[in-house]
Structure formats: C-alpha cells, structure tokens
Amino acid sequence: MTKVKGLVCRECGKEYPVEPIHVCEFCFGPLEVVYDYQEIKKKLSKEKIENGPKSLWRYIDLLPVEYPSVGLNAGFTPLKKAENLGRLLGLENLYIKDDSVNHPTLSFKDRVVSVALSKAKEFGFDTVACASTGNLANSVAAHAAQAGFNCFVFIPANLESQKIFGSLVFKPTVVAVEGNYDDVNRLCSEIANELNWAFVNINIRPFYAEGSKTLAFEVVEQLGWRAPDAVVAPAASGSLITKIWKGLKELYMVGLLDSLKTRVYGAQAEGCSPIAQAWKEGRDFVKPVKPNTIAKSIAIGNPADGIYALQVTKESSGIWETATDEEIIEGIKLLAETEGIFTETAGGTTIAVLKKLAEKGYFSPKEIVVAYITGNGYKTMEVLEGHLPESIRIKPTLADFKEKILVKTL
Amino acid sequence: MTKVKGLVCRECGKEYPVEPIHVCEFCFGPLEVVYDYQEIKKKLSKEKIENGPKSLWRYIDLLPVEYPSVGLNAGFTPLKKAENLGRLLGLENLYIKDDSVNHPTLSFKDRVVSVALSKAKEFGFDTVACASTGNLANSVAAHAAQAGFNCFVFIPANLESQKIFGSLVFKPTVVAVEGNYDDVNRLCSEIANELNWAFVNINIRPFYAEGSKTLAFEVVEQLGWRAPDAVVAPAASGSLITKIWKGLKELYMVGLLDSLKTRVYGAQAEGCSPIAQAWKEGRDFVKPVKPNTIAKSIAIGNPADGIYALQVTKESSGIWETATDEEIIEGIKLLAETEGIFTETAGGTTIAVLKKLAEKGYFSPKEIVVAYITGNGYKTMEVLEGHLPESIRIKPTLADFKEKILVKTL
DSSP: OTTEEEEEETTTOOEEOSSSOOBOTTTOOBEEEEEOHHHHHHHOOHHHHHTSOSSGGGGGGGSSOSSOOSOTTOOOOOEEEOHHHHHHHTOTEEEEEEGGGOTTTSBTHHHHHHHHHHHHHHHTOSEEEEEOSSHHHHHHHHHHHHHTOEEEEEEETTSOTGGGHHHHTTOOEEEEESSOHHHHHHHHHHHHHHSOOEETTTTTHHHHHHGGGHHHHHHHHHTTSOOOSEEEEEOSSSHHHHHHHHHHHHHHHTTSOSOOOOEEEEEEETTBOHHHHHHHTTOSSOOOOOOOSSOGGGOOSSOTTHHHHHHHHHHHTOOEEEEOHHHHHHHHHHHHHHHOOOBOHHHHHHHHHHHHHHHTTOSOTTSEEEEEEOBBGGGOGGGGTTSSOOOEEEOSSHHHHIIIIIHHHO | OTTEEEEEETTTOOEEOSSSOOBOTTTOOBEEEEEOHHHHHHHOOHHHHHTSOSSGGGGGGGSSOSSOOSOTTOOOOOEEEOHHHHHHHTOTEEEEEEGGGOTTTSBTHHHHHHHHHHHHHHHTOSEEEEEOSSHHHHHHHHHHHHHTOEEEEEEETTSOGGGGHHHHTTOOEEEEESSOHHHHHHHHHHHHHHSOOEETTTTTHHHHHHGGGHHHHHHHHHTTSOOOSEEEEEOSSSHHHHHHHHHHHHHHHTTSOSOOOOEEEEEEETTBOHHHHHHHTTOSSOOOOOOOSSOGGGOOSSOTTHHHHHHHHHHHTOOEEEEOHHHHHHHHHHHHHHHOOOBOHHHHHHHHHHHHHHHTTOSOTTSEEEEEEOBBGGGOGGGGTTSSOOOEEEOSSHHHHIIIIIHHHO
C-alpha cells in the first residue's frame, strides 16, 4: 500500500507498520496513520475525485483502505445552503453539512464504521465489536450485518430497551454490562487485549477515525473546491474535530486547496464540556468530568483526543463554546423551523453554539460558514417531550375548523 | 411551459390547463399531467441528466415544475446491490432502492412533497396543508419550513403524542380532528374547496404524484440505463406503482430505454389489501376495506388510484401479493440482518412479498429485480417490541464475559 507509510505515535513519533494496534508501546500515546503525500499528489486530481462513486469512497486515495468492501453508500451527504437560518444569524453564506441522512444509520458514524470495517476485512478479522449506547452501535451492527462479520455490541445494562432496538434489529450479540459507560469501555479494552476481535474504537481506532476526514473533503468539493472560512462541529472524544482539520490540511498538501485558512470552532454541551472548560481556563490538558446533559451522543467525560482537539482550535484560530440543555433543545427547534432539518442533541449543540458565535461577532457576514450536523432527530424524539406546542383539537366540521383555527391562526 | 401540455382526465379524456385542480368537472375522474414527449426528446439526453444535480431535480425535464425551489436535496438515494438477501432468495441481481435515507425526512414522500411544494410556489400559494398520520406530515412540515409556507397538518385526534413530534418540530399548525382518518380526509377536501390552500394530496395531487416517477428514473440510471426485469413496490393509494410504471414508459418514449419489459409487482399488508383482493378475485374495481394492520403507513382502505394500479400489473405482467403482520416484522428483520438496512412496516411488506414471489418462482435467477424501500425503521421502532432477541447481561469482568458470552456464542 504505497499511499500509507505506516502508523506513528502522536506523542513520541515512534513508527509502526500498518497493523491493528492503537497505542504506542513506549509512551502509550495514540497512533495515527501517516501517508506519502508526494506519492498521492502525483495521482490525485479534482477530476478523478469527481468521477468517483457518490459516496465517501471517492476519497479513497486519502483513506487507509485498499479495497472498500463495507459501507459502499456511506457519505457524500447534502451540503445545504441555509438561507433562512443564515438570515437570522446575519450570515450570507451559511451551510449545513447534513449527515442526518447518512446511509444506512443516519449519523456520521456510518463514515468511520465503513472505513473501520473495510480495514477489518483487509486485516482478516471475522468478528467486530464496539462499546456504545447509540449511533455507533447502530452503525457497527448494520455494517457488520451487510459485511458478514460476527458482531458484539457492549452497552450499560441500565439502558432503556427501546433504545437498543435500532441495533438489535441487525442481530448482533448485545452484551448488557452491569456498570456505567466507563465500566463498559474498560471491559472492552480488556477483551480487545485477549481476543482477536476488531473493536472499532479501540484496536483499529487509528483507521476508524480517518473516516471523519471525509467530512472535510466533501465540504470543500461541494463548495466548488473552496475551503470554508469557518466550521462549527460538536466534540465528544474530540476526534471528529481533529480529523476535519487533518482533512483540510491534506487537501492543501496534495494541492487541491490553495490555502489553509479555515477557523475550527468546537461545540460541547455545558453538562459535559471538559475540552471547552480546558479552553476557557487556558489549560493544555483536559480534566475528566462526570456527564450530566441530555446530549448523550456527545457525553464523553474523558475525551481521548481532547488535547489534540484543543490544539486544532489554537492552530486554526477557533475557539470553544458550550450550550445548556435548554439551548440545545432550542437549537434543534431552530434548525427544524428554519431549514426543515431534524437533528438530535449533538446537532442542537452545534446550532446553539453557532448562534452564540454569530451573535458575539466571530463571523463576518460574507464568510463561508459550515455547521456540521452529525445525527438524526428521529432516533431520539423523546428529548422533545414538553418542548413542543400542543396541537389544536377540533370537531370534524368546517364550522369548527373556521372558528377554532382560521380565526386564531391567520 | 412547453414540456407540459396540460392536464387530462384519466377517465373521459377531457383536457384542462395547468391549474391547481385534481378532479374532472364532467365525470369526476382524476386529472393527470400530460407532457409533450416529442419536444422533451429533442432536448433530453443521458449526459444532460448525468451532469445534473445529485437529487431528483436531475429529471426536471420530465417533471411538471419550471423552477425547483423546494426540496433541492430530495431523491437520488442509493441503489444497493443486495448480495446477501439475493443469495438467500436465489436472485443474483437483486437491488434495494433505498429511500430510507431520503432528505430530509427519510421516506419517499420527500420526493412528492418537493415537487408539490415547488409547484405550489409557482402557483403563488402561501399556505400548504395535508392530512396524514406519519411520513407525509413529516415531509410537508419540513419542506414548508424551509420554503417559508404557512403549514397546516391535519391528524386524527387519537394519535399518540410522540408520533407527531416528528412533524411538530418543524412548527406547523397541527389540527387534531375528532374522528378517524376518513373524517380527517373528508374535512380536508371541504377546506380545499373553500380556501386558497395547497393541499398536497388533494387539489395539487396531479403534480404531487408526478414526483414518484423519479423512483423509476433513478433506478434505470443507476443500473446503467437499463430497466429492471421486475420491481416490487408497496401500495397504499396505488399512486406509487402507477407512477413507477409511467416513469418507465416515459423513458422509453423519449428514447432513454430500448424496451418496456419491466414486470411490476404490488405488495400490500394482508390487514389492508383492497387492491390485492381485487386482483385475486379477478375484479377490475376495488372494494373499500377497514384497515387492520401494523403497517399504518400503507393502510388506506379506499385507495384512490387502486384501479390504475391494478391496470399496471395487468399491463406489465406482474401480480399482487400480501403479507401478514408477522411476515411484515420478519421482512423488516430479514432486510436488516442481511443488508444492514432498517426499514419500516411498508418496507417489511415489500421484502415479505419479494420473498414469497421468489419462493413461488416468479423471478429467474439472473433477472434484475428491484425492491423499493420507501421509509425508515428508526421512526417507528415500537413495532419491534417483543420481536427481537434479548441482550445478555454480564458483570463488568473478563471472567463473566468469558463464561456467559464466549462459551455460548462462539
């Protein structure tokens, strides 16, 4: 695989071959995929990408996979010009990158899982696994089904039963672990050390995480090969933001972007904002917190890539901002009412933070600003309980309709 | 608008200009959009379509809209080769046309609503409305929000509250009518006669329904400009099947298909199968039934286009088949377990019927067969209650994992 040089430790720089490993054996730093950009640059062009498949696999030259075999329809989601929301926020060029319709399980996790499981095939694994309570579990279970892997999904035992239907329907083995999410994660790391299984966000994490770069690639292509001036993205582990930045850098390095000018803004829920707190206190390290927010899909108290996400905002001249649970609900409603897109709490966080940043003057009116919507609201409708208007009740007659509806609403 | 000649009554052939009307004033037959195919043929080519937008609007030359303004990201959903399901059913060339990821509200209704509301803009309406309990309401509310229409959604008052969150989030006025779905529909027809509102499936239905043709266009293009040998689609009003057939015919008439050979198979839930019953009893008329099935999204007891859908199966050498509620659940699970796609009850009906038809020998092994998946399972997860395996509970220790999971599952 000439495009990939190998893995390298982000901390000490030690090099490793392409193997299903994720931690440096010397300093315990995380491993990262390193590419031969000189080699890639020779072969890659806008035309080649534009003639590729209508999925994230059009960017295979910048992904650590030789033969895409899983998730062939993932990615290449719409980039929607948000005229109405933009008008409200004083932004003439606001766009929504909309992964709420990602194939097949309606979140950006379909990107990372497609890359992870294609790589798992290449490595020869027959069993894949993950710890998750939501979107990741859905996506791993769905892709494992289509690709013919054995699949194990680990969840905290106290999770509501209907929540896991969206994973169970794909027939993985669901293991309910008596403990909290941290207990589940720790157990998974132990299992990954003992068994020859591909845990997507443990032992094959370096490959898995690369899938998020396509969120940068697609936006640049969909803008007509221009980089946005600013992007706003939610942060859980911090990996997404790190990879969006890596993606932009790569396009610059292979000559598909003229400059590297995008400011990257991070959004966290106030009830779980360890990275944003570090930013606000000027720390370059992240203190773990105990999550307490409705934004479950981004509630990681001890974010693995937090310090790298912090570095991205510094390097790109962005900042971090948070949203309260109430603001998150308002963010969900604002996007729905203005742009007709129904996102989940992570997306609500992004929109709430976008609004705050716009109001505080972080964007100039003509700048190209992109907000990343990473998941779909139809999966977690219960968060809206008590936050929506009531319907108006009438008898099935024209007279009652005129009296109760026409008079009052028009 | 040179491509559109006008409207014509399907029954008596009387012609009408392009106006927001849907019923012949002489014979009360339904009106249909008529095109000038000679004119269209001169301008249309595969290349022109392929260079168009990545949405259903790439087929604007065959749609009754001049200026697409609503739903610019709807359509052009994946056509997935179903290798696993195909192997089980003895079909080497089985495909899933997957509208479960349609933008923005995850069903084929995003197609018809995009066309209807773009046309409503052209007609100058400022208010749109519909009667629906599910997918249609979601889509009308979402598209009305992005397009700046006033929006009224009419539902039966006894609908569960969380069901309507997926519409309410877009801030339409939701009118809960005391009565059943037929009462709601009747009231809407009365209102449409009195007010200058665009009811998508009443007064602008002729334009609305045309959007479904794109499900035929896209499949043909995605197969490399080949028509499938057979398609299986669910039927509620019967309009979808009628329009898939019209779409195939149109491609043939404008020279983009060499022959018209596709067999169209109709799928209904046994608990609401007025069209399939007419077929089985050899009738050319449809007797209304009282729906009693879990497949709510296709439970129309008195299907407006039933007789035309019957004609399509006759003309195309297809047949009708039904699925029980149990078979529908099995259909949902079968598609999820084999192809990693989570559909709702309408899709479960389609897969259950596909399976029956395959087992009865209606397809030969090498034929190209396409199953239409029209909606997403994440919206109605409750139907799976009691039909999925339990998770396995363990303590958060490697020892317990090995004893309870490894020994039993591998």
